[in-house]
Amino acid sequence: xxxxxxxxxxVLYPRNLFNFRIVLFGLLTAxxxxxxxxxxxxxxxxxxxxxxxxxxxxGEYSVSIQILAIMTMMSFIPAALMMxxxxxxxxxxxxxxxxxxxxxxxxxxxxxxxxxxxxxxFVMTPVFNEIKETAILPYTNEEITSLEALNKAQIPxxxxxxxxxxxxxxxxxxxxxxxxxEYETEMDVPLTILAPAFVTSELKTAFQIGFxxxxxxxxxxxxxxxxxxxxxxxxxxxxxxxxxFKIMMFVLIDGWALVIGSxxxxxxx
Numbered sequence: 001x002x003x004x005x006x007x008x009x010x011v012l013y014p015r016n017l018f019n020f021r022i023v024l025f026g027l028l029t030a031x032x033x034x035x036x037x038x039x040x041x042x043x044x045x046x047x048x049x050x051x052x053x054x055x056x057x058x059g060e061y062s063v064s065i066q067i068l069a070i071m072t073m074m075s076f077i078p079a080a081l082m083m084x085x086x087x088x089x090x091x092x093x094x095x096x097x098x099x100x101x102x103x104x105x106x107x108x109x110x111x112x113x114x115x116x117x118x119x120x121x122f123v124m125t126p127v128f129n130e131i132k133e134t135a136i137l138p139y140t141n142e143e144i145t146s147l148e149a150l151n152k153a154q155i156p157x158x159x160x161x162x163x164x165x166x167x168x169x170x171x172x173x174x175x176x177x178x179x180x181x182e183y184e185t186e187m188d189v190p191l192t193i194l195a196p197a198f199v200t201s202e203l204k205t206a207f208q209i210g211f212x213x214x215x216x217x218x219x220x221x222x223x224x225x226x227x228x229x230x231x232x233x234x235x236x237x238x239x240x241x242x243x244x245f246k247i248m249m250f251v252l253i254d255g256w257a258l259v260i261g262s263x264x265x266x267x268x269x
Contacts, residue, residue, distance in 0.1 A: 083199055084157060084191075086123045086164075086267050089206040091116040093263060096210030100217040101250060102243045119260060123267050130156040154191065161198045162186050163268060164205070169197045209266070213259065217246050 081087055094112045098104075107115075121128075131153045139149035173193045174180055183189050224242040228234065249255075 087120040088202040092206035100214040166201045173197045
């Protein structure tokens with residue numbers, strides 16, 4: 001009996017404050033989900049929590065549920081930013097460029113990520129503006145429902161992704177999903193299929209660009225290695241000697257502007 005009582009006390013009053021907060025949050029969540037309304041004190045004031053209103057477009061949930069859905073979707077923003085935009089192609093090319101030059105930690109990862117992020121925003125600005133005009137502003141003006149806004153917001157994203165996706169990659173994932181012949185147009189394909197096809201195509205494109213970037217630096221390494229071998233300086237690492245020449249060449253040809261400009265124009269937006 002004493003042992004059981006101590007176990008109950010450990011559950012109700014855990015020593016770890018974090019666990020206590022988790023228990024409290026779980027109880028509050030259960031109360032919200034199990035009760036259709038909040039009841040305050042002894043008055044008749046009630047605040048509806050879960051409501052569903054039928055509309056000609058199919059129905060709409062209450063504002064509290066919409067806010068909960070929006071807060072949940074915000075946790076997927078980093079993944080969406082990386083997988084549904086040009087961020088993947090840009091960061092992979094920058095990583096290959098740094099490896100081709102021979103600089104292991106310069107520019108640092110933070111600088112490359114920041115540069116890739118702002119370049120992604122620059123590339124995706126037309127898409128974001130279209131989403132704002134067709135989905136966000138009408139929804140904030142209460143001209144369309146949340147479901148309509150979500151469907152309209154998908155259209156610019158799909159158009160951008162379809163411009164970059166290779167047909168064989170899209171066909172591959174449609175075949176893997178066993179949905180062959182079920183879509184009349186490419187715009188009818190859901191994001192669950194477009195997203196992996198888009199990422200696969202982006203990786204292919206990034207490695208192709210990286211291969212072209214790598215060739216000039218590889219030639220410099222071969223030339224330096226051959227010269228050192230001819231002079232009998234086999235104990236001297238060719239990487240140490242070729243690094244200044246690769247940096248000098250990259251600066252003289254204005255390499256950053258060429259790479260960034262080529263990446264931005266490769267999306268064709």
